[in-house]
Amino acid sequence: DIQMTQSPSSLSASVGDRVTITCRASQGINSFLAWFQQKPGKAPKSLIYEASNLQSGVPSKFSGSGSGTHFTLTISSLQPEDFATYYCQQYNFYPLTFGGGTKVEIK
Amino acid sequence: EVQLLESGGGLVQPGGSLRLSCAASGFTFSSYVMTWVRQAPGMGLEWVSGISGSDHNTYYSDSVKGRFTISRDNSKNTVYLEMNSLRVEDTAIYYCANEVRLDHWGQGTLVTVSS
Numbered sequence: 559d560i561q562m563t564q565s566p567s568s569l570s571a572s573v574g575d576r577v578t579i580t581c582r583a584s585q586g587i588n589s590f591l592a593w594f595q596q597k598p599g600k601a602p603k604s605l606i607y608e609a610s611n612l613q614s615g616v617p618s619k620f621s622g623s624g625s626g627t628h629f630t631l632t633i634s635s636l637q638p639e640d641f642a643t644y645y646c647q648q649y650n651f652y653p654l655t656f657g658g659g660t661k662v663e664i665k
Numbered sequence: 666e667v668q669l670l671e672s673g674g675g676l677v678q679p680g681g682s683l684r685l686s687c688a689a690s691g692f693t694f695s696s697y698v699m700t701w702v703r704q705a706p707g708m709g710l711e712w713v714s715g716i717s718g719s720d721h722n723t724y725y726s727d728s729v730k731g732r733f734t735i736s737r738d739n740s741k742n743t744v745y746l747e748m749n750s751l752r753v754e755d756t757a758i759y760y761c762a763n764e765v766r767l768d769h770w771g772q773g774t775l776v777t778v779s780s
Contacts, residue, residue: 592766596710601770601773602710602760602770603770604768653724655712659709
């Protein structure tokens with residue numbers, strides 16, 4: 559199975575900060591990587607697919623990059639509504655696997 | 666607008682069974698892989714099972730293989746998850762989502778396995 563390692567597991571940031579979350583795959587997954595945002599008590603929401611493609615309706619302050627084994631999610635200017643937990647997921651191989659999550663908290 | 670609506674969750678004793686349903690609308694259901702993902706209380710996301718659109722190939726995580734069965738009825742735009750021999754560690758919110766990249770998610774249904 560492919561292991562997905564996210565870092566950091568949590569971070570504290572201020573409104574307006576630029577935030578970067580990293581996801582590493584234990585083997586190459588091409589660009590078959592998605593990012594999700596989850597707020598407490600809510601279902602996850604897809605932000606990015608195929609490493610860098612923004613889902614419809616997702617603001618452009620979110621961006622993704624990478625291929626192979628190293629991927630990043632960047633939020634260009636953190637806003638109050640962005641405080642949440644973020645997950646990466648590979649879909650190149652079954653079993654589909656998720657990173658452990660990054661909780662973004664207010665500093 | 667894509668909508669996914671799960672149902673069928675509840676409280677069940679260890680060793681018991683439940684069948685979850687996910688009713689889909691807003692897209693060509695038969696063309697899409699459908700996926701079940703779960704989230705135990707306070708934990709991360711775990712892929713459970715998937716089923717292809719037309720040929721109904723099925724896939725399972727090792728943790729549920731042999732106990733859970735995924736199926737679909739394309740005439741009803743619905744995917745199912747039959748869960749047998751339930752364990753305490755199966756307690757979670759179960760979400761359905763479309764495709765392997767999980768573009769859209771339902772609101773989830775809570776399954777609690779406890780005596």
